[in-house]
Amino acid sequence: GVPPTVTLGTLPASIVEGGVIHVSASAAGTGSVPSVSFFVDGVLVAVDAASPYVADVNAPLVAGTRSVTVRAQADDGAGNIAFDERTISILADTGAPAIPTFVTPNPSGTLTAVEGTTLHVQANASDTVALWKVQFFVNGALVGEDSTANYEFQLPLPFVSGATPLVLSLVAWDYAGHSTVSAPLNLTIVKDQPPTIAFVQPTAEGQNFVGGTT
Numbered sequence: 001g002v003p004p005t006v007t008l009g010t011l012p013a014s015i016v017e018g019g020v021i022h023v024s025a026s027a028a029g030t031g032s033v034p035s036v037s038f039f040v041d042g043v044l045v046a047v048d049a050a051s052p053y054v055a056d057v058n059a060p061l062v063a064g065t066r067s068v069t070v071r072a073q074a075d076d077g078a079g080n081i082a083f084d085e086r087t088i089s090i091l092a093d094t095g096a097p098a099i100p101t102f103v104t105p106n107p108s109g110t111l112t113a114v115e116g117t118t119l120h121v122q123a124n125a126s127d128t129v130a131l132w133k134v135q136f137f138v139n140g141a142l143v144g145e146d147s148t149a150n151y152e153f154q155l156p157l158p159f160v161s162g163a164t165p166l167v168l169s170l171v172a173w174d175y176a177g178h179s180t181v182s183a184p185l186n187l188t189i190v191k192d193q194p195p196t197i198a199f200v201q202p203t204a205e206g207q208n209f210v211g212g213t214t
Contacts, residue, residue: 069087
């Protein structure tokens with residue numbers, strides 16, 4: 001049979017390791033519509049079954065600057081394939097992410113939270129290339145991680161016998177393995193106080209009522 005045609009879209013000449021490579025291709029076939037597979041250095045990284053053929057993939061990690069081959073391969077499902085490939089340079093990432101910070105709870109002032117409730121935590125983190133994930137720690141123990149901005153976590157708070165301190169912290173990671181740690185955030189879990197109750201009516205102490213009246 002007649003093989004399909006495929007053309008790899010524009011690629012950057014170079015990109016930092018861990019950075020996002022936006023790959024695209026155009027393809028056509030005389031029979032069925034082809035699917036397109038994307039490879040980086042021979043490793044399958046994405047498959048798109050229909051036009052437009054696009055994918056976002058992270059550049060591989062490198063020990064130093066080196067070249068990799070990006071390939072778009074079309075397959076018409078009848079055993080006919082075609083490919084187009086290009087070489088780009090991957091640069092070593094030498095910088096760490098920015099120091100992550102707490103958005104909520106507000107890191108200013110004295111922080112308290114009531115036992116038995118759920119604490120919503122949101123972090124701010126960034127990297128000059130691409131941020132991989134943010135980890136959330138409580139008293140030094142990992143309790144969650146998020147790889148999607150806005151980097152949010154839910155922390156169920158235990159019931160306590162008295163005021164109980166917690167130390168919250170964040171760690172931001174990039175794809176090259178660099179990490180940075182936030183300033184600690186001190187929070188105190190306090191006991192849930194019983195509700196209060198007071199008479200609205202009667203309002204006067206010692207007020208008497210006659211039977212059958214309101």
